[in-house]
Amino acid sequence: MFNLITKSDSNVKNDVLSGITVALALVPEAVAFAFVAGVDPMVGLYAAFMMGLITSAIGGRPGMISGATGAMAVVMVALVATHGVQYLFAAVILAGILQILAGVFKLGKFIRLVPYPVMLGFVNGLAIVIFLAQMGQFKVLDSLGNSQWMQGEALYIMLGLVALTMAIIHFLPKITTAVPASLVAILTVTGIVHGLDVEARTVIDFVRDMLPEAEKATATLAGELPSFAIPAPETGFLSLETLYIILPTAVILALVGLIESLLTLSLIDELTDTRGSTNRECIGQGVANSVNGFFGGMGGCAMIGQSMININSGGRGRLSGITAAVVLLAFILFLAPWIELIPLAALVGVMFMVVLGTFEWASFRILRGANKEDAFVLILVTGVTVIADLAIAVIVGVIVSALVFAWKHASHINAKTRIDEEGWKVYELDGPLFFGSVSYFRDLFKVDQDPEHVVIEFKESRIWDSSGIDALDGLADKYQKAGKKLHIRHISPECRSLLNKAQKFVEINVNEDPRYKVATDKLD
Known part of the structure; x- marks a missing residue:
């Protein structure tokens, strides 16, 4: 040590x-x-x-x-x-x-x-x-x-x-x-x-x-040893x-x-x-x-x-x-x-x-580049550091970066649809389901046009937070009111325990279901 x-x-x-x-x-x-x-x-x-x-x-x-x-x-x-x-x-x-x-x-x-x-x-x-x-140091007293x-x-x-x-x-x-x-x-x-x-x-x-x-x-700058007090x-x-x-x-x-x-x-x-x-x-x-x-x-x-x-x-x-x-x-x-x-x-x-x-001179490449979000965060943090202080600048920068990330990834959720051998419509999701992508998630489904059996496949997706859980519950409620049967596959055990209305629609695949946590206060 x-x-x-x-x-x-x-x-x-x-x-x-x-x-x-x-x-x-x-x-x-x-x-x-x-x-x-x-x-x-x-x-x-x-x-x-x-x-x-x-x-x-x-x-x-x-x-x-x-x-x-x-x-x-x-x-x-x-x-x-x-x-x-x-x-x-x-x-x-x-x-x-x-x-x-x-x-x-x-x-x-x-x-x-x-x-x-x-x-x-x-x-x-x-x-x-x-x-x-x-x-x-370039100033003097008159x-x-x-x-x-x-x-x-x-x-x-x-x-x-x-x-x-x-x-x-x-x-x-x-x-x-x-x-x-x-x-x-x-x-x-x-x-x-x-x-x-x-x-x-x-x-x-x-x-x-x-x-x-x-x-x-x-x-004078002369002094003594610091003493305990x-x-x-x-x-x-x-x-x-x-x-x-x-x-x-x-x-x-x-x-x-x-x-x-x-x-x-x-x-x-x-x-x-x-x-x-x-x-x-x-x-x-x-x-x-x-x-x-x-x-x-x-x-x-x-x-x-x-x-x-x-x-x-x-x-x-x-x-x-x-x-x-x-x-x-x-x-x-x-x-x-x-x-x-x-x-x-x-x-x-x-x-x-x-x-x-x-000074990071390479940062000018970011300013000239196509990524306007990174350039904005860089300029923002630099300015706040100079005007206010470091702690505020870093906190602001992290928050803005997180919001930019959420905004950019909100539209990344999409679904491929197909009809399987039993005539069921399968939605194969791709992308994260979280607070920022909830509205895009809802728009993927055509409840009135879908057949009697609908499958939501989460094999290439995952639920990140309680907003995603609530969105899935809401969707299950819509299909139930329309008299149609929903099947949800490949979500984690923690997600299943958090679901309310959609819990009964989950198909449990012990060896295939992923294991991941969900950011939510509902478990506290």
């Missing part, structure tokens, strides 16, 4: 160097998401450390990076603003417990049901969100404390350093893959900025811009009143965290041609979030941007994520003054390359 190296293409050098690169990119993101959630920057940094360490050690996807994320941060804002950070810690613990339960009851497998267009929309939407998030876009020399320097970073990341692997290109790019740009005394915004400038004027002078909401940690306050936020945090983590897991599976364990990842995310709540972290989930940096830099094993977490802690404890000197342009350049690598 605690194997640090999991694949033959994973090795200590690649994992360690990749982990260092990821740790550098985690710092500004963790700080930014802490401000989004309305908590102290150290709460975000602690979350990035604990999420990364625990999920890398016990999660289900080696090479995936977890930390404080924007998707989780925006859910926390209202709770922190209304009730305070202690309630947030309690909510994160509860969210972790819910995620552990999802893993224990093996609910992670349902992420495999997310359709491909929804997956593409998720990836493209997150790529756009990552890109838009970097735009904030003398009045208002944010405005960079202009003149400052803008040109920023663009030049970003372009240099991207160029190194693009061209260095063509020369050598001995070290991660992203790490070389960050170190090179940092050396140029401070060696040539170039005026460029650094990580500490970013932190100072978000703090009140009185705190700017003493701003039971959250202390005003209404009591274990009280029903506290549960009433935190439950809605905890449920949303659990869902958002699992959806983003499991979709990121699926993406990395595809990129690395390996298979992660979804249920184990649910447990890993849950344990990490629960620990966060007890050690003063804001919680989090998988980070697609940092995960892509890790994979692209050669990180494949658990050691890469563990290294990133440990190095991040070392930054907080010992190397904060050095990290504060890193130019933001270098980190923006790294993230821009992540955007280019994350």
Whole structure:
């Protein structure tokens, strides 16, 4: 369970160097998401450390990076603003417990049901969100404390350093893959900025811009080890009143965290041609979030941007994520003054390359193709991801895809008719009988024109839900009122038990009847 190296293409050098690169990119993101959630920057940094360490050690996807994320941060804002950070810690613990339960009851497998267009929309939407998030680095504060876009020399320097970073990341692997290109790019740009005394915004400038004027002078990323403490909401940690306050936020945090983590897991599976364990990842995310709540972290989930940096830099094993977490802690404890000197342009350049690598350019083929339904779902999920959030986007995408599927398959039910040797008319059904195809099913039969004996043959069809059962009952009632005898062949025993009026018309063929379940609440 605690194997640090999991694949033959994973090795200590690649994992360690990749982990260092990821740790550098985690710092500004963790700080930014802490401000989004309305908590102290150290709460975000602690979350990035604990999420990364625990999920890398016990999660289900080696090479995936977890930390404080924007998707989780925006859910926390209202709770922190209304009730305070202690309630947030309690909510994160509860969210972790819910995620552990999802893993224990093996609910992670349902992420495999997310359709491909929804997956593409998720990836493209997150790529756009990552890109838009970097735009904030091109803004500075004026003398009045208002944010405005960079202009003149400052803008040109920023663009030049970003372009240099991207160029190194693009061209260095063509020369050598001995070290991660992203790490070389960050170190090179940092050396140029401070060696040539170039005026460029650094990580500490970013932190100072978000703090009140009185705190700017003493701003630092230096901190201590996170310490254990039971959250202390005003209404009591274990009280029903506290549960009433935190439950809605905890449920949303659990869902958002699992959806983003499991979709990121699926993406990395595809990129690395390996298979992660979804249920184990649910447990890993849950344990990490629960620990966060007890050690003063804001919680989090998988980070697609940092995960892509890790994979692209050669990180494949658990050691890469563990290294990133440990190095991040070392930054907080010992190397904060050095990290504060890193130019933001270098980190923006790294993230821009992540955007280019994350965006699924092949999706344009779907948009140009003949399948308008898939194109619509892809655009819808991408748009909702950017405008709202990931969880809503995926839920909407799955629902729309399911409705499109139902609509397309509703008309797929048809029947071949023939007269057998006894003069009976046989309807040989082909296609699913469910809520969407019920009207088409009814139109197949000519009750007034059919002979005295009619056979409905389900050998090439099946009944999916209670709507299909009710439609068959209704049809049997029509034939009975017309004084004709109906014969129903080859349906499952469960279908027979659910039928009401049509039950007496079923011919039981013990060795030939299929066995399948029907989606219905009538059995409860």
